[in-house]
Amino acid sequence: MEYQKQLQRIKDGSGFIAALDQSGGSTPKALANYGVESDAYDSDEAMFEQVHEMRARIMTCDCFDSERVLGAILFEDTMEREVNGKPTADYLWHDKNIVPFLKVDKGLAEQMSGVQVMKPMPNLDLLLDKAKNYAVFGTKMRSVIYEPNVDGIELVVQQQFDVAKQILSKGLMPIVEPEVDINSADKIGCERLLKVNILNNLERLNDDQQVMLKLTLPEEAGFYQELVDHPKVLKVVALSGGYSRTDACAKLAENPGIIASFSRAFTEGLSKQQSDEAFADTINASIDEIYQASKV
Template sequence: MALKIAHGDGFIAALDQSGGSSPKALSAYGIGPETYSSGEEMFTLIHAMRCRVLNSPSFNSDSILGAILFEQTMNGGDGRGGPFVAALRAKGIVPFLKVDQGLEDMREGVQLMKPMTRLSKLCERARSLGVFGTKMRAVIHQANEAGIERIVRQQIDCGIQILEHGLVPILEPEVSLACPERSKAERILLELAEREIARLPADRKIIWKLTIPEQDEFYDQLAQSEKVMRVLALSGGYTRDEACKKLSHQSQMIASFSRALLEGLEVNMSAEAFDRAIGESIEQIKQASFSPA
């Protein structure tokens, strides 16, 4: 799995919408909030959407290297009577688990992750199911060096804990597209990321998931670090076309898209139309991941 993630041709699908992002994902899919009356019903609906993606013939290891899952998805079925994680692995797709428990309120221009009180148990459960790695997200809203330093330190600290459980962490300090000094924030983030990865244990690697930078090839040096397995790009608030166009200028980044991957899918599509739509999305994102302009 490490070889596939580090060197494979493809990208990582993000199927980890949480309680905050699931309503938007369902609405885009054609399921409005009037359709469900509880969080449990909402997650049942979004799990069904994820199973439909999983079981699409176009969702395969020719283009999909890995998939990031929400905890309930990891623990759930594949829609065909088997476990979701086992179905992913049977397709040759590497499973990851979202482990953060949401964001703190903004302070010093950033939102740190809330304390992860269940991290050890989540890691143990993930390992037992054959999960390869984890993902955790924080958000940078302003080019505040003190705030960004706190975010990077927290990501590395938690990453070290995850490595101790034998899993590979994806660190996601997202720079908001609305950040008024985005280029400055990205410069601060890069400097601190390169400094803080020195604290990682010897011979252990992590994965970064970052906002597509304003400057082309900006994260090349980070991607080439001996302690970095891969650098992923998140789609943020971009449409799929916009995200793919920008990603095509970053030769050392591959996609890890969520909303952009699912863009255009509708609950009432026939099986053939659904597979065709997800297949076109996957092909476009794969080409952007390996077609630097």
């Protein structure tokens, strides 16, 4: 019942998905951008405490509302912590009507064939079972494509869809994220191969199965329209991928039907040192800019 409500919310709701899932190696950079240097914590536990404090500050802001924010992607550590005395995912869904997703990948393998596939996830079933104890609707997992290498891109997409089927079998909605690096020497070449591979894998899903896609904003406006309109795709969301918020929003507005799922571009300009009022003003401006671009 809960899942169906969340499904309808993602399908019909307006807004964007906030990516609050930096983990492991990306956490120190996220904290530094927030004005918390590495000498402010002396262990991983203390580091994750700091980043959770930042995320809780964002989530409890009045302007972080379901009018403009459709969903939020969490890291496992965040899912297991609390916001306002409730498990994070439960707080988001029950108090805010914002749909929670969980990042499930364990990072990237070494680069080969112009791509980085995901590291093995031997404990994925256990993690998915854990997610089902909370109000988590779906998952997210990321690979990266650097070159238009036919074998490499096929490998990335095949792995993403194989894992997506495992996630679907647990009754959760997978976000498939084969990111194309924005600095690729032939980004459009990568995108052409990627789209063909995604379409091929969508055809192999059962008729009653759907996935979500998280893609780098394409070079050619409207390039992923076929995927936006595909019956086996619940929603296409875009990552900011290193673009500034202004550039990412401008590109997003050129791609109707795709909504944002920004991470760094979403938290751009936030600082631990800001007063609550300045923090709220900054996050509100960010939410509004991304929401307007996602509405197109």
